[in-house]
Amino acid sequence: MTVYAFDETRRLLICTWDTGLGCVAAGVAELPLTATREDALRLADTLTGLSRQLWRTYTHPAGATDSLEVNTEGWRRQGEHDAFGTVIQALKEPNLPKDGYLTQSYIRVEEAAHRVGRALHKFDDAALAEQVIADVEAELGAVEHAERGDLSERAKQAVMLTRADASPLQVNAAHDLFREQPIGSEKLLHEVDPTAAAVAAAHWLQAAATISAGLMECDPSEVVVAADELEALAVETPTRVLERLGSGETPRDVVLDLIRTAMTAAEGRIADTTSLPDQARISLLDPLRPAHDLLEDLLDGIHGCRLLFHEYSEYDDDPEELAERLDVEFEAAVRAEAEANQDRLR
Template structure:
């Protein structure tokens, strides 16, 4: 989301947002000289809340719910997204206190807009009001562009957000990047929505696992875990995704289910109590195997999600790319790379020779993965 702040030295209202590579800032308006700082800070806070509410409609779209019937979660999300067109009017004509009370909107988006409008009413500066109305329009347009898969300009901040759904446009963009470099180019983290990038990465991980399984003889859903014997790796999440795909889930289903589950936990909800009960039962059985030396349940911790709940989509993307790296590691143990540029007579290779060999090995593995991907159904 975009954050708004006050520069007390220059008397300016400033907006800042992330891009995946750093933060950008722009001046929204000059502030009236001598204005109460607390009033200006209330305006900045209200605008930040407005941006947060607007971007939540992007990360939690109605399309990610099972139903949009009246009074369901999907219906409420659809209603909230539909309030975009009323934001400007709420800012220009906010609900003002009357008789010691103020009407509050049930919509987080509209209430943030009314709070912004009340702050502007208190400041009573026409130029500032016009600048804020223009800024609100810019922010809402960024959300709309991100929904369409266009992450240019202000919409680039979407690369830092975890979304419950994945735009086909963004999945296709990530798929093209991974076709160029199956190990994952840097652009995946700065130009593509992370959930969509993770969907494409799960697809390419499944292909890489099949290539590695053919060479090693291991099952495709076990190759990342086997690679952990070569190099310490965060193998749990990639292995889980491979198991889900092996069980019939599509890359889209595997990724969005995991991200959605993590986001529910971030919101303070427990989406699957039955699964937690099973985990607790398994944990009790494991502890019982330790006998009298086993710690009590109060002394152990249990992960509610395999992902980082503060950044689940980007965390998943990182793990899936690590899984592709793991496939290459295991593949090199079984692949007879016949390269005339290697000096096989040397008992000990120099660091430079090792690096050159690894580059050629990665290039060969990437080509094998591309060839295997060409025989699978298109991702989108």
């Protein structure tokens, strides 16, 4: 999300967001000399709160729920997104205290916009209001671009968020990055949505495990455990993913289930109470950063498959040239396997 702050030295309202490679900042508006420090900080705080609610509609889309029927979670999420259309009007004409009472909305996006509007109202400055409104319009546009799978410019901050759904456009973008480098690359961590990247990574892990398992003459679900004996790796999560993929589940279904379970845990709830007796943790993933945690573990699993390929391949090459040749062969074999089963990503 975008964080707003008050630069006291320049009396400037600024905003900043993380791009995955670092944070960028931009000026929003100069504050009038009559503005108090308290009012400036309140405006920055309410804008940050609005951004948080706007981006929550991205991370928690209505389409990731089971139903949109009235009073369901999906219905509430859809209501939050529908409130995008009320934001600018709320900034211009916020609900203000009247006769000791204040009307507040149950819709978090709408109420967050009214809070910004009330903070702006304290300044009574048309130029400031115009600049803040322009920035909020840019924030609304960034969320909508991210929803469409376009993570350019301000929407780039989506690479730092975990989403309970995966854009097909972003899955394809991650898949293309794996085509270039089947063992994964840093671009997966800061150029694409992490949930979508994890979907593609699960597919490529299955391909890599199939290649290594062929050399070892074992089940693909056993390869990460075996590779852990060669080098310390994340074992539990990639192994569980391989087991589920081996049973016929798709990469998308497995990844979204794991991530949604972790997101539910982050909210203090348990996604499936019947699973508790069978597992030590309520989530395999870090609830604070589930998509990134999963992506890192899956890439670790692919690295383990590479280690096994080196260990079990027969060769009589010059040792100095061997590693490079085996990497080329491993990547070619994994690429061919992944492409041959590309329909699993649909």
